Amino acid sequence: MPQNLRFQGQYLDRETGLHYNTFRYYDPCGGRYTQMDPIGLLGGLNTYTYVVDPMVWVDPLGLSSFDPFAHGEITDFPADLHFGQNRIAPKFSNIGSQAADSIAGRPILDVAEDIRMGRISPDTFVISYTTDPITGKAVTLNNRGLAALVESGKFPQHAIYVPYEHVPKHLVEDIKYRPPSRSINITRNKDGTGLVKTIGKCI
Known part of the structure; x- marks a missing residue:
């Protein structure tokens, strides 16, 4: 008799090869769900993921990513969100x-362009932000994501507010010594040369 039970109570759909767990299907080959998490952003940053892949999510220095949900709260997307860097790659x-x-x-x-044409939903982006302690302005912690949204002219419904004292140190360094800006340069080089485009202004 074939065994159809899979990890964590998922049930194998032999016709499709997917694993069913009441709310959505999981693709064991791709390691992702085929539908968005029904609880949205409350389930984490990537609404299709099941567990983090240790072969991909490698950050030996602890600098690349942080979970804004650990200390943040979901808010409406800020109407006047600023960039926290002068340039981005x-x-x-x-x-x-x-x-x-x-x-x-x-x-x-x-x-x-994909956002503008409707191929990617702006709600795919999880934009976290904080309040600059000097100016009181809302400053993004996701400059590249905000740049793509500003360029597209479309924005998500929600963002994640992270209190300044909980912003990781490497991100604080980005905003600590420069005023929040309504525009940002995309450049090929870290020294600011090789300008590709200036993105701005925000909403």
């Missing part, structure tokens, strides 16, 4: 990235 990171597969490693301007 042309592509989204794919090392230690918590971005969706449709975003990670891709050029910001290409992702912006």
Whole structure:
């Protein structure tokens, strides 16, 4: 008699090869669900993931990612969100990235075009932000994500507010010594040379 039970009470659908667990299907080959998490962002940053893949999520220095849900709260997307850096690289990171597969490693301007054309929902982005203690302005902790959204002209319904005292030190360094800005440069080089485009203004 064939065994149809799978990990954590999932039930094998032999016709599709997917694992069913009442609310959605899990693809064991891809290691992801085929539908978004029904509880949305409360389930984590990537609404299709089951567990983090240790072969992909490697961050030996502890600098690449943090979980804004640990100390943050979901809010409406801020109407006047500022950039916290002067420049960003042309592509989204794919090392230690918590971005969706449709975003990670891709050029910001290409992702912006996909958002504009409706191929990627702006709600795919989990934009976290804090309040700059000097100016009192809302400052993003996801500059590349915000740049893609600003360029597309479309924005998610929600964001995650992280109190300044809980922002990771490496992100505090980005905003500590520069005023929040309504625009940001995409450049090829870390020294600011090789300008690709200036993105701005925010909403």
